[in-house]
Amino acid sequence: MTCSGEVLGKTPVDFKIPFKIGQPKKQIVPKTVERDFEREYGKLQQLEDQTKKLQKDMKKSTDADVAMSKSAVRISSNLLSNPLCEQDPNFLAMVTALDTAMKRMDSFNQEKVNQIQKTVIEPLKKFSSVFPSLNMAVKRREQTLQDYKRLQSKVEKYEEKEKTGPILAKLHQAREELRPVKEDFEAKNKQLLEEMPKFYSSRIDYFEPSFESLIRAQVVYYTEMHKIFGDLTGQIDEPGLTDEQREKENEAKLSELRALSIVADD
Template sequence: RQKTYRTLFCLIHRLEDQTKKLHKDMKKSTEADLAMSKAAVKISVDLLSNPLCEQDQAFLEAMSALDTAMKRMDSFNQEKVRLSPKFDIVLVYLIVEFIFLFLFTSSFVKGKILNMAVKRREQALQDYKRLQSKVEKYEEKDKTGPVMVKLHQAKEELRPVKEDFEAKNKQLLDEMPKFYQSRIDYFQPSFEALIRAQVVYFTEMYKIFNDLTEQIDQAGMTDDQRQKETEAKLSELRSLSIVADD
């Protein structure tokens, strides 16, 4: 049973390590989205301060539209970060709770932290081993009257400690497999929630950039025509002597 306990304990700790890593990666992803949108806002602000905006009304209007779009994106990302801790829609806040809490209805387990239960079990085991060693020491001595009295006292002292350890050990052996198996039931809706949140995010990003495209695109031009026009302008720039290859 000790081997079974250790196996379960190792499985849960491995799950804990994987969960912490996933939590860290998800947090980095959220922070990267926010950093990207802030960088985009800075770019649009820098473009608006370009002297060309004073000389070309069309360029000014395009850059103003870009600035508005980037600020919309940044505002949405900030709102996403602000709301993430409050709603069960972002995986990063769901998974980290799972590893610390038992999720069952048992009065022993409900709301308790796994590590606390493990520590209690380990403390009970140490007490049990200490008293068991004391009993064995008296059993090895000559069976004199005083020794037999002390042996009896040691056994009486050992009995409730042994029962306490066995009870704690049994509870963990009963609950730990359920806890480990429940990871799918818990993670599955969490990942589904993450996907739904991503759908909301990218739908909003599509709206923002679609609105921007409608504002800055030249009407009636296909993507192929835009590409050819851009290449033609780049060719003109490359033909200038100041950018010619040595």
């Protein structure tokens, strides 16, 4: 598993905030500010996607680990119930050693999975739960911006008209309606521009302990597996017999079986 390009992320090139309305003549939000906002929010959108993907992949990985070790235990248990074990003491001793090793492996694997669940998957899940609130804050900011643009256009419309008494009254009313909306937008915009980069930067400090725990869990598990299978090798290995020699022995025995009349081709 790697974290570069995923949780760390890159800024998407074609990011667009999904809100569009007609522009008033007056530029109420500088283009540089809007670009900064789009860039920062785009980084957080990608961070959200990659966090969810990593959480999903980690869950698949631990599920596969559990399935693997449980299958190994079932295989050794089934071998122990094979009648051949009753007839061949050497085979019984070998399968018993295998069964013990598989159960030890399963136990350590479960400890590893539990640790990953607690220190990696759960933190990823909690981190993902923050994004709905963030996305709602961005949506509220965009809705306020639409109101701001609509009221600014209304003010501009009255400013262009002849300054009669009724028009001046409507202009004054439109400006009064515009003022709190403008202040609300500027406050929301400022808060998001300040806090989005901080939130994005915090991902390193947040995830680093999780990744460190993941690495340690894997190191402990495979260290124990080395010991377990080393012990198993010592119990079942035949001195001086290579894998190639074992393969030749198996082929010779299989040839003898194929020579039996009951398996001969018709």
